[in-house]
Amino acid sequence: MSIGNSPADDRPTIGRALQQARIDAGLTVDEVSTTTRVRIPIVHAIEQDDFTRCGGDVYARGHIRALARAVGLDPAELVERYDAEHGGRPEPTSAAPLFEAERIRPEPRRPNWTAAMVAAIVAVVGFVGFTLFSGDGKEAAKQPVARDTAPVKPSPSTAPSKPADPKPEPSDSAIAAAPADKVTVKMTAENGSSWISAKDHNGQLLHEGVLKEGDSKTFTDKQRIDVVLGNAGAVKLFVNGKEINDRGEVGQVQRLSYTKGDPQAG
Template identity: 70%
Template sequence: MSIGNSPEDDRPPFEDDRPSIGRSLQQARIDAGLTVDEVSASTRVRVPIVHAIEQDDFSRCGGDVYARGHIRTLARAVALDPAPLIEQYDEEHGGRPAPTPAAPLFEAERIRPEPRRPNWTAAMVAAIVAVIGFAGFTLFGDGDEGSGKKHVAEGPTPEKTTPKPTPTKTVPKPDPSESAIAAVPQDKVTVKLSAIDDKSWISAKSANGKLLFDGLLEEGDSKTFQDDERLDLILGNAGAIELFVNGKKLEDEFEDGQVERLSYSKGDPEAG
């Protein structure tokens, strides 16, 4: 009988014939026809970390939690089941950390709100304010009643009279041409265009060639132009336009669809 180690201790240690985690990932990547750059691009795991994991160097992962996450991500990228690799990692690195126990729950009966004490100061202030308000209301109410009695003693209340409406004076309408001529300034040339029957395209320029308007005048719309010397007009549909020059309506009969080029200066309207 020998004293020392038992026969079981003399047996050779168990050797794991499984390939390493890095070797498994590398071989699966090669079998899938992927490069390290392609795996890095699809998983967003940096190229140096992929190389290190394939060499079974997990120091660049930043901890066991990140190492497990990288192994799981890389395994899925190369169509490999991550569960056996995670289990192998736990066996080789001391297993998963023990979960942190949850904090004990507080018992509801231990958390009791303190009873609120009556706020006697606020109650007293409210009572004082109420008394002052009542006294003031009574005082002013009595004063109003006394003044009312004196007013009745002086005599009857005068009857209310409804003011009679002021008759509206009818002002005769002046002659349109004379009022229009008086309204426009005499030292300028003024032209008013109104589209009465249809729309019309018009263009208006001042004496110095400045474009005052160039566009469509819709039916019912009006435009008024002024210049110190002269106004040059182009009417695209002259028959639809009612024309006032220096406050005077022109009686020229233009035809529908007719294009007219007109020029007007100060004084009596004169077509150019």
């Protein structure tokens, strides 16, 4: 959704554009605040074009981007208008000092492994020579060396075992065989994006946010799942493996609840 089709003097303000887009999307301030994590008083202030409560230009730009995405507006256009009305962005800091510091950093000294190996070999040879010329070496030389020793066969316990077959990864088609003792809800955005939320039977939030076109979400609970569709006609809905056709129209907000016995007729 764009807000730049009319002349500059006739365009709504940033706050008014965000407020109107939220109303058109059928969203409340509480729902937008939960989705964007922008506190409710700040959402109200921005919709009144009061950016003093944001805590600075950096936070104001971030709040404008988050609110614009939640209601379907172009964030870049609104941030550009904010910069034009509030003095623009600050100049970036040069990174030259950082690169200079990296260039003069000394290389760490590495251990000389070749010298260490040579010293170890010399020590082993010296020990063997000392042993051969000592009394223990003579006694050891008199003992016969066993020959033709039969090879040791590996016991059954040491034989390599056959690796277990890897378990197959679950696929999206598994929803067609949804378990009968649970409720399974799958939502796919096919005709555009939609704001959605899902809660379990205890009221705990499973997911909340914008489902972009082409994306899917699947939720499972042992008793009940409550869903909210901000753009019901754009979402393809499956409950317990069966498609729900009467989910609503494009642009319509729907609040639905399903249990493990639904739907009675698919």
